[in-house]
Amino acid sequence: MSEAPRDPWLTIVGIGEDGIAGLSEAARSALAEAQVVTGAARHLGLLPALSAETRTWPVPFGSGVAELMALKGRKVVMLASGDPFWFGAGSVVTGGLDPAEWIAHPAPSTFALAAARLGWPVETTLCLGLHAAPLAHLRPHLAPGQRALVLLRDGAAVQALAHYVTGEGFGASTLTVLEALGGPRERVRIASAFSFDLEDVAHPVAVGLSCGGEGEVVTCASGRDDRWFDSDGQITKRPVRALALSALAPRPGELLWDIGTGSGSIAIEWLLAHRDMRAVAFEGDPVRAARARANAAALGADRLHVVDGMVPAALENRPAPDAVFVGGGLDAALLERLGHLSAGTRIVAHAVTLETEALLAKAHVEIGGTLLRVELAQAAPLGSRRGWKAHYPIVQWSVTL
Template identity: 40%
Template sequence: MDVHVTVVGVGADGWDGLPASSRTIVEGARTLLGGRRHLDAVPANPGQERIAWPSPLRAELPALLARLDGPVVALASGDPLVSGIGTTLIDLLGSESVTVVPAVSSVALARARMGWPAESAGVVSVVGRDVRLVVPALSAGRRLLVLSSDESTPAAVAELLVGLGWGESRLVVLGDLGGPAESRLESTADAWGETAPRLHVLAVEVRGTGPGWAMGGVLPDDAFEHAGQITKRDLRASALARLAPAPGQLLWDVGAGSGSIGVEWMRAWPSARTIAIEPRADRVALVRRNAERLGVPGLAVVEGEAPRVLAGLEAPDAVFVGGGSTADGLLDACWSALRPGGRLVVHAVTAETETVLLDRYRRHGGELVRLHVERAEPLGGFTGWTPGRAVSQWSIVKGDS
């Protein structure tokens, strides 16, 4: 597509709040794209075609853009690159074909109303997404700005907080920021009963006695539902250090068990993705429950035996194999699918699997370590050390061998 699109941010004060330079861009457009609310706010222009966003947007937008020629202007709320259409257009056309003229974002306005410096408040978007994505950002004292889908979001977030033990959290709904109808509603999560306006930002001060599951830390074992099939916390930390989660990257968690590695991978970065592969139906359900409860409901699960079910899956940036490494062709299939520069980490607890890893290490290199963890426990009237089962860990970066 050769079309170039200029995206103009519009505040809640509409046309009257646009600077003269932005008005000139909008008035000079041959085609004006936008939501019906934005299009209706722009004064009539007989020589201008006006087109409301199609639905479904992502599926229909390429065909719409392909038939347009310039100048094309798209209207967006506030900063078009904050959960906005600007991001979608850049994904489709490339940054060289999109010019963004932002207004003050709703995030900036919300911080100003709350008196929260940028470095003191996180931002979580649940626009068109599951509210459980808030969960990885929760910890005592944390300040969050939640970009809401609609008027139902505050009640859903309040219910979520109460269920996790954060019922004392302060919730402030900042409605129609920057516009003549700007409003403010405030309560605690456990007392929430307000009716929110459709357009708002939800400010949250996390208070209470909920679990400290903040993004970036390795979770305690009891954060997961499991029946013993879990990569324990210390071993999980070692594996994740070598898997090296990164924004937008995909992990295959092969032999997922409770899904602990895949869940941790996705909690490390909001855009990180996981495909968990697990042959047992009861454990597939377990992985899904853990993913939903711990704030990564987008974790995908494939039920079936590896390596058979790996064919056709999107190529991973990292692979963790927590069990089943002795299956014929499994490690070869994982290695073959792995992208260049990708990381493979394999755990072994049996002598047979250790033999497989030792052979791989001798042939391909990488790093082979044996991990022993001992925990202090009561021993009569004293304290003694109880060793856990030793785990051998082979890790390698594709391109190192």
């Protein structure tokens, strides 16, 4: 069966700083045939006079999507920076459209141009679009010798980046500031994060970050040091957290319910396991809920959704999880609610008290799974010598429904 011919009403054209000179023949043809051309004022300014109607895309970006959809039925060209589908607007605009309704002609992305200037292999270089995202998204990646290409909003954001990495202990990092790549205004300058003094950085701008310094590195293994998580003592300690995450067995794209999140450490480490992980943390104490949000933001995991509320009521009408961790608030009603989750859901629950331990023992008999008792002790001063200081034993129940 032959594929039906495409007759898209929308053409997305990636445009670089060299304007129409850098466009493909297909992109130029689309512009010549367009009835409406829309894009940021800067993008429209890169083109010669057009016969089509031109519309400047509004700010904020999302408000322009409905206006664009209202043009359906006319031949429309939407201008976007470089490659519209790499930290660009392409997927936002086309998400609700049939593939036959649109076509795209990308230009070289800023990442590609920056890598070409620096001689960095893109496949081994971290690429981040931080136009409207917190600089803390960099935090898990800051380590001596690491490289990142970062897209930023403006010159003030470049200065903020220098201050941020310096504040995290990586002031020895080198920042290569790349302005207006690919066009007549292109400029490339190098500065150190610690002594950054460039005040006339022009938009559009990217930074090649070569990380250096003696700041603390966020390790890759589960069970990161407790000091990464501000807490009031309500925290799953590092060795136990590592065991919990091992039992939860995170897989890319999965959703976790972290019930009784406390400091948020389990949910945050779940999110750090892969960029596509999702997590909802439930916490009945508003002070702890705020603390969990702050911990997540500091480690670049601000996509953690923290719900203030008591379970099991707070669980209603939530997207079904792939895995559940219960670190606090375990009772018979919650166990009953979790028992009705979909087959294949993984549940890991911890108990410290005899009462909650009894609940898990009963669940183990009735539902199955694995019951594990964890006893930890740390060396501590004992008079003039040292001895073992025991922690409360933890009982862990893990099961796949």
